[in-house]
Amino acid sequence: MKYIFLFTIFCTIFAGFIYAEWQEEGLKGKFYDGRFMVFSFDYESAEEIGLKVRDVYNKVIEDIGYWGAFKNKYQILIWKNKEEFLKFLKKQNINISFESSAIALYNWKSMPTILGYYSQNFLTKFLPHEFTHLILSEALQIEGEKIPLWINEGLACFEEGGSIESLHKFLSKFIKQNNYIKLKELIYIKEYPTDTTKLQLFYAQSQSLVGFLINKRHKKDTFFSFLRWYVVKEYNFLQSYLYAYGEYVNLEEIEKQWIEYVCK
Numbered sequence: 001m002k003y004i005f006l007f008t009i010f011c012t013i014f015a016g017f018i019y020a021e022w023q024e025e026g027l028k029g030k031f032y033d034g035r036f037m038v039f040s041f042d043y044e045s046a047e048e049i050g051l052k053v054r055d056v057y058n059k060v061i062e063d064i065g066y067w068g069a070f071k072n073k074y075q076i077l078i079w080k081n082k083e084e085f086l087k088f089l090k091k092q093n094i095n096i097s098f099e100s101s102a103i104a105l106y107n108w109k110s111m112p113t114i115l116g117y118y119s120q121n122f123l124t125k126f127l128p129h130e131f132t133h134l135i136l137s138e139a140l141q142i143e144g145e146k147i148p149l150w151i152n153e154g155l156a157c158f159e160e161g162g163s164i165e166s167l168h169k170f171l172s173k174f175i176k177q178n179n180y181i182k183l184k185e186l187i188y189i190k191e192y193p194t195d196t197t198k199l200q201l202f203y204a205q206s207q208s209l210v211g212f213l214i215n216k217r218h219k220k221d222t223f224f225s226f227l228r229w230y231v232v233k234e235y236n237f238l239q240s241y242l243y244a245y246g247e248y249v250n251l252e253e254i255e256k257q258w259i260e261y262v263c264k
């Protein structure tokens with residue numbers, strides 16, 4: 001009991017120190033529930049983001065079928081507008097593309113962190129996307145950079161919760177023209193495609209493939225078991241699929257099943 005009490009005091013002091021640092025950066029609102037530390041431009045937005053982060057967290061672990069206990073604390077720093085956000089990034093020597101509204105840093109100042117600014121789609125799109133990258137890395141206990149790109153981006157896009165119908169309408173067009181990225185290429189992509197259409201296809205197909213695998217699970221942890229074989233133990237796609245889903249098939253067969261899922 002005494003230790004729990006001391007630990008609580010330590011956490012409060014710890015959050016207080018960090019708060020003082022971010023207050024100087026214009027982030028005056030704080031929400032902290034022992035795990036999620038949100039620092040934002042005012043209290044209302046900090047609370048709104050803190051509550052959203054909890055929802056996203058619960059949904060992601062439900063979707064991936066994770067059973068274990070999480071230990072990480074997360075830090076989320078949100079500026080009021082793009083100008084202030086970019087100014088801060090420059091000061092910290094962090095480079096991102098100009099269009100980005102938020103960024104996930106797996107280990108920044110010893111903590112998984114999201115930096116961003118409050119925009120129209122921040123709560124519904126950018127926050128779930130970036131936060132999913134951090135949760136997946138923690139659930140698999142592996143550095144984010146080691147997670148295959150299609151899994152990492154596919155799950156993050158899946159958690160944005162956009163319409164599957166319009167995603168599949170978009171993909172059907174490319175599938176019918178035989179102009180999509182074949183599975184045997186998609187799962188080995190290590191760099192973001194530079195061609196705009198291919199980049200769009202990469203994100204859309206990765207999201208859809210992750211959706212297909214989550215949808216196909218027969219037990220709560222089937223997809224998570226696949227992730228452990230494939231990402232952590234580094235078995236190939238087909239072996240991991242066999243161990244998790246119990247199907248001995250080749251990539252062409254999985255691709256055929258995925259196409260039926262998209263075009264049904």
Ligand SMILES: [Zn+2]
Nearest residue numbers: 129133153156
């Ligand atoms: Zn992403």
